[in-house]
Amino acid sequence: MRNTSVTIAGVELKNPVMTASGTFGSGEEYSEFVDLSRLGAVVTKGVANVPWPGNPTPRIAEVYGGMLNAIGLQNPGIDVFAARDIPFLKRYDTKIVVNVCGKTTEDYIEVVERLADEPVDLLEINISCPNVKEGGIAFGQDPKAVEAITKAVKAKAKQPVIMKLSPNVTDITVMAKAAEAGGADALSLINTLTGMKIDIHKRTFALANQTGGLSGPAVKPVAVRMVYQTAQAVKLPIIGMGGILTADDAIEFLLAGATAVAVGTANFHDPYATVRIVEGIERYMDRYGIEDVRELTGAVR
Numbered sequence: 001m002r003n004t005s006v007t008i009a010g011v012e013l014k015n016p017v018m019t020a021s022g023t024f025g026s027g028e029e030y031s032e033f034v035d036l037s038r039l040g041a042v043v044t045k046g047v048a049n050v051p052w053p054g055n056p057t058p059r060i061a062e063v064y065g066g067m068l069n070a071i072g073l074q075n076p077g078i079d080v081f082a083a084r085d086i087p088f089l090k091r092y093d094t095k096i097v098v099n100v101c102g103k104t105t106e107d108y109i110e111v112v113e114r115l116a117d118e119p120v121d122l123l124e125i126n127i128s129c130p131n132v133k134e135g136g137i138a139f140g141q142d143p144k145a146v147e148a149i150t151k152a153v154k155a156k157a158k159q160p161v162i163m164k165l166s167p168n169v170t171d172i173t174v175m176a177k178a179a180e181a182g183g184a185d186a187l188s189l190i191n192t193l194t195g196m197k198i199d200i201h202k203r204t205f206a207l208a209n210q211t212g213g214l215s216g217p218a219v220k221p222v223a224v225r226m227v228y229q230t231a232q233a234v235k236l237p238i239i240g241m242g243g244i245l246t247a248d249d250a251i252e253f254l255l256a257g258a259t260a261v262a263v264g265t266a267n268f269h270d271p272y273a274t275v276r277i278v279e280g281i282e283r284y285m286d287r288y289g290i291e292d293v294r295e296l297t298g299a300v301r
Contacts, residue, residue: 020264066216150182231257247280
């Protein structure tokens with residue numbers, strides 16, 4: 001009898017596969033393709049204290065091995081999310097992870113406090129947002145800011161806190177240690193890498209924002225390396241993500257040190273990707289006689 005369940009900060013997931021924020025909405029549009037109850041968790045799109053319109057269009061561009069996006073965390077805000085999306089997700093037997101975004105520490109705190117009495121299981125704090133009080137540098141690019149925002153959120157959060165780390169730093173382990181010092185319960189990595197595409201015929205930027213976040217298979221080797229390094233540096237559970245298309249990709253992240261994985265860009269071209277990956281991990285376990293999926297976490301040293 002194989003056991004596929006994993007535990008993150010005291011929350012048990014039936015398997016280690018979840019969705020990556022910003023690629024799955026809040027699950028409703030994918031529910032006609034995927035039985036959400038088959039997933040370990042659904043991670044929602046970023047939720048802010050007030051509605052965010054996002055960036056001007058065009059804001060998506062295809063590139064070799066992936067895509068660039070500069071959506072700008074468009075979302076309807078916490079009030080609509082709590083009234084509409086949480087009740088929908090509660091219809092399924094899966095854990096709910098709410099991705100929280102903000103432009104100031106106070107923005108994050110407002111959402112976290114609003115979620116305190118909501119039936120959600122984990123909070124994922126997106127610190128790749130531009131900190132408006134610090135001239136627009138992302139919270140996640142300064143270790144002091146990482147520790148401070150983690151500490152501030154933890155002081156108010158009723159649910160366990162996952163800090164989602166930006167890869168756009170010199171040393172990911174410095175940021176991971178800062179989040180750990182701030183009291184984080186778990187880490188998500190990686191968020192997107194900053195990239196750019198230029199339309200040579202129009203001689204202009206492919207994205208109105210000029211730069212965007214690179215995701216998809218092209219980032220996977222970077223993501224696996226960062227998960228491995230982070231697993232050696234901190235004692236927190238890690239949710240690994242970045243270019244996961246198949247069960248083989250997911251297993252690579254587990255072996256590097258991740259407790260769970262999140263599937264993102266793959267959902268856009270294969271809405272069944274998450275369930276295929278769940279089934280692929282089960283086949284891998286049967287093939288190699290692995291009784292407990294947790295045996296895989298960090299098995300490569």
